[in-house]
Amino acid sequence: MYVCLCQGITDGQIRNAVQGGCCTYRDVRIALGVGTQCGKCACVAKQIARETLGEE
Template sequence: MYVCVCKGVTDHQIRQQVSDGARSWRDVREATGCGTQCGKCACFAKSVTREAVQEARAEADMGLAYAI
């Protein structure tokens, strides 16, 4: 789904940025331009980013648990 209509950024693109190493809203914003024009999407985009980062950390923790 489109999160930022102004820049054409989807939730999938935000999640992909996190998958590629972004760990903050600032990282996602700089990489995608999301939230840099009108700003109406910023609150929701931050939520999507936060959720994706939490999921990435949980996956990393699971990977460490299996490695032990």
Template sequence: MYVCLCHGVTDRDIRAAVCNGATRMSDLARELKVATECGSCACQANQIRKQTLLQISEPELAAA
């Protein structure tokens, strides 16, 4: 699903960037240009970022 229409960024793009180390919104803005044009995607992009970070940390918590 497209999240940022201005730059053609999908939820998969955001998840991949987070898995590759883009843990802050500023990282996503720098790498994908998310929320740098009209800004209407910022809330949804941030929600996807947070969900992905939680999913990444869950396996680590289960292994501990």
């Protein structure tokens, strides 16, 4: 599922980024560029990152 249409980022890519060493949503944002354009995806992207980090 696409989370960020501006950058073409999927939920799987966000999970992979977290599993690959991103410790915060901020890290994911820097690594993938998710939420850096229109910002509409930020809430969902943050939620997926948090869920994957286990701090739901």
